[in-house]
Amino acid sequence: MFIRSISRLPLFARGLATHASPELTSLPAVLHLKSGQSFTGRSFGAPKSIFGETVFSTSITSYTESMTDPSYRGQILVFTTPLIGNYGVPNNKTPIDSQDVGVLLESQGIQCTAVVVADLAEKFSHHAAVESLSSWCHRHGVPGITGVDTRTITSLLRDQGTTLGRLAIGADASASAPEASEYWDPSEENLVDQVSTKTPYVLNPTGDIKIAVLDFGAKANILRSLVRRGAAVTVLPWDYDFNKVRDQYDGLFLSNGPGDPGHCMPAAMNLRKTMEQWDKPVFGICMGHQIIGMAAGLDAYRMTFGNRGHNQPVLALASSGSIKAGRVYVTSQNHQYALKLQDPFPQGWEPFFINCNDSSVEGIKSTPDSGKKVWGVQFHPESAGGPLDTIEV
Numbered sequence: 001m002f003i004r005s006i007s008r009l010p011l012f013a014r015g016l017a018t019h020a021s022p023e024l025t026s027l028p029a030v031l032h033l034k035s036g037q038s039f040t041g042r043s044f045g046a047p048k049s050i051f052g053e054t055v056f057s058t059s060i061t062s063y064t065e066s067m068t069d070p071s072y073r074g075q076i077l078v079f080t081t082p083l084i085g086n087y088g089v090p091n092n093k094t095p096i097d098s099q100d101v102g103v104l105l106e107s108q109g110i111q112c113t114a115v116v117v118a119d120l121a122e123k124f125s126h127h128a129a130v131e132s133l134s135s136w137c138h139r140h141g142v143p144g145i146t147g148v149d150t151r152t153i154t155s156l157l158r159d160q161g162t163t164l165g166r167l168a169i170g171a172d173a174s175a176s177a178p179e180a181s182e183y184w185d186p187s188e189e190n191l192v193d194q195v196s197t198k199t200p201y202v203l204n205p206t207g208d209i210k211i212a213v214l215d216f217g218a219k220a221n222i223l224r225s226l227v228r229r230g231a232a233v234t235v236l237p238w239d240y241d242f243n244k245v246r247d248q249y250d251g252l253f254l255s256n257g258p259g260d261p262g263h264c265m266p267a268a269m270n271l272r273k274t275m276e277q278w279d280k281p282v283f284g285i286c287m288g289h290q291i292i293g294m295a296a297g298l299d300a301y302r303m304t305f306g307n308r309g310h311n312q313p314v315l316a317l318a319s320s321g322s323i324k325a326g327r328v329y330v331t332s333q334n335h336q337y338a339l340k341l342q343d344p345f346p347q348g349w350e351p352f353f354i355n356c357n358d359s360s361v362e363g364i365k366s367t368p369d370s371g372k373k374v375w376g377v378q379f380h381p382e383s384a385g386g387p388l389d390t391i392e393v
């Protein structure tokens with residue numbers, strides 16, 4: 001369908017067929033922060049006002065993957081990259097390969113509550129694009145604001161920390177800012193329970209290694225990465241007691257997920273028992289890593305503004321597989337909480353990676369003499385999108 005209109009394009013754009021976003025509305029929009037600042041722009045996507053937790057991401061690409069990552073549930077996502085939407089949105093049902101997990105992006109739909117961009121691309125161009133960012137947001141009932149100074153918003157969030165917000169659209173935009181008590185705080189809710197599978201299901205049942213996944217809001221590419229490595233993957237609800245079925249599996253994986261890991265204490269308590277009584281490999285990413293840490297006796301805390309982006313440098317403190325102690329790896333991240341670095345570490349555990357920017361714990365592992373094979377990383381080693389430095393951790 002791109003080809004049909006190509007002769008009407010200016011010469012410089014031939015071969016880069018572009019499409020306009022017809023759904024961009026000119027409704028007024030205001031982003032209010034609970035801390036008192038307001039930013040006025042224009043609305044796109046769904047003409048609907050919402051509350052959420054305002055966070056920023058320094059990713060320069062993959063807005064489609066970030067927005068469908070269940071870990072962004074409840075969040076108003078500010079992109080620091082100024083031009084967003086220029087490559088449109090692909091058909092989420094496009095198969096990737098024979099080991100497809102059903103969606104191209106990270107889940108069935110948009111997970112963040114709203115998006116904030118400096119400059120929405122009203123024209124998009126990509127061979128796989130089927131619609132504009134605005135049209136996609138509209139279809140999923142997700143509002144956006146464009147034409148605001150995302151540098152100022154990001155500087156504020158860096159200084160004051162992740163802040164509750166309200167995106168007011170249309171007539172709501174001329175109303176005064178909400179009272180402090182009206183802001184919705186998603187971290188008070190168990191968001192994991194909203195995104196986790198309700199019933200177990202199996203991917204690639206003929207795979208030769210049986211891995212159970214505790215689903216805290218797993219990204220599709222994590223499941224795909226396991227399937228691609230030949231695993232039969234059984235996805236279980238986040239609070240499923242794996243101890244009842246552990247004899248059937250060769251390994252346990254704990255996924256990423258939204259919100260405060262404190263809501264997942266029941267999973268950490270089940271996992272403590274698993275790690276005491278079972279010697280097969282256990283591994284976790286992001287929320288999964290935080291739960292492994294809590295089960296090991298470490299505390300999780302809320303960071304000021306978290307780490308979200310595809311350019312987070314981490315230093316390896318231990319060697320494992322292709323990872324070499326002393327090397328820095330560039331990683332993809334999306335988190336607000338982290339494990340506390342404590343000295344000494346709990347017996348049988350050691351820090352695995354540390355963040356080069358803020359010294360936060362980026363990974364933990366069981367010590368070689370502990371008799372366990374457990375490790376977790378705060379970053380996303382399978383990174384869609386992001387660098388592939390840690391793909392073989």
Ligand SMILES: NC(=O)CC[C@H](N)C(=O)O
Nearest residue numbers: 256257259286287336337
């Ligand atoms: N991506 C994730 O798994 C995030 C974990 C957790 N919700 C946090 O914000 O820290």
